[in-house]
Amino acid sequence: MLIDQFPAIVVAVPLVAAALCAIIRHETACWLIALVVAFLSFVGSATMLGQIKEYGEPLSYKMGGWAPPAGIELRVDLLSGYLLVLVSLIASAVLIYGRHSVRSEIKEGLRGLYYAMYLLCMCGLLGIVITGDAFNAFVFMEISSLSMYTLVALGKDRRALAASYQYLIMGTIGATMYVIGVGLLFTITGTLNLVDMADRLGPILDTPAAIAGMAFVVVGLSLKIALFPLHLWLPNAYAFAPSAVTAFLAATATKVSIYLLMRFIYSVFGFGFAIEQTPIPEVIMVLSLVAIFAGSFSAIFQENVKRMLAYSSVAQIGYITLGIALANATGLTGSLVHIFNHAVMKGALFMLVGGIALQVGTVRLSDMAGVGKAMPLTMFGFVLGGFSMLGVPGTVGFVSKWYLAVGALDNGWWWVVALLMLSSLLVLAYMGRVIEVAFFRERPEGAAALKEAPKSMIMTAWVFILACVYLGFDTSFTVGVAEQAVDVLMGGAQ
């Protein structure tokens, strides 16, 4: 059947298309290729997810016809299907959105190559999610990271170069730590297939080599996730990358690493060991809570709105990892739902800020006075997105915080719930600052007249903003899939 080939197609087509774009280099042609490929990936991922949801059987593809565990296995279960849909959906949307902002922010000769890099990055991210092989995940991780460094460096400002360099150093340390961990695990188990590794690790989990391997994998992935205090690369990379890249990066890159971390903690090392017998949940718990507060506090004092949203991402990543640390079904559901929800709302916010960057020319808060009147659609969307970040009932932010709070109560940790409430106030502080400046201050005399951002940008952003509200009421997709995916995780690798 054709659907059996989908796992390979979803990864291979973007890879080939990226090479094609690098040869063609014509802007519009490359954009069209990228759009078609991203959309096909989305359709493929959604079909696979639908199939898996219906039949409950994971799809497995043997790369090159070699049966696992010897060969590389591409494996799509509910959890990876969910992430595949997320990544390909965001990738398609950002392509539609980014046409104008890419034209204004990237030099003419480089735009074709931009789309090549974009496709390569998408291929890497999809690959990390889809592969069932630990070393293959590293290769895909490096494909996505290297193209991401290039994309960040394409920013207009020269600080983008320095930010990209910083990201390269930190990202490579993270990936190398991960591969050291995988190397140690490979040495003691003799396999790289995640399912097989989980089986063989079972009896020898308590050995120093296994624990060292686990520590390296967790620390390496935490660097990629930007879990506090390993987040130092994130604010600059998000702030100075081109707007479209920021929207894509913020919505997908860290999420995919979180997926891999969940896989390792729950499926490979197993709930019974990693959660119950090691201090991993406690450590992640403390770091998540510190991330939520430190990230939000830093966001309050930012002048650059993109950088402010970037610090807010550090905090939101804290919510997601908090769910991992809660280690019960409800908390983990909250975490998975928040992966999707945060991607939708932060993607929308970065898209809207990209529109402001295009029209106003800067994203500094002081230059945004009175923008609300001139660009009502943009700023109204920003307000709704802000509500969602805050967790107002009826938005997606509320749904994920609700599950996290209930998960914390299940463990009897009422103080975590109190901290969650308190952290929402900080969100109010930094989002409120932007809204105050945009709506309640006059535009300075003599400033150039402002128009609304181009339709394609506004519309894509608004689709996501409306999704924030819609998914806040109809949670059957996000929560429905997440709850089943949690069963996959909690049940260990089958």
Place this chain on the structure above:
Amino acid sequence: MEGLNELAFVLGGVNHWITVFLIMAGLYIIVSRSNMIKKLVGLSIFQTSVYLLYVSPGKIIGGTAPIIIEGAEDQLYSNPLPHVLILTAIVVGVATLALGLALVVRVNEAYGSIEEDEVYSVGDWN
């Protein structure tokens, strides 16, 4: 006898000691140097440690290359998988280094310096 055991522990794991040394040396250079090229050198050393970590358990003393020859089925052979993996890792390492150096060239053009202290203090990073 106890002394001998310790000696065996130190000498027997000499490849691991070198791996650990390379990891620490690489990380130390990345943290302590402000020159962007030197940082990349540190990064490369750090990545090199991985090659040794993977390849050394694949080597069996007296083992040959894993090639099937008729009449010689019972040969002792080295595990080829780690070697292949590291070939991939080397390619990744080269790509990372190339991209890093390219970025440093661009940073030098834009800032006129490759010292991190100077690059990151220029302009308002907020």
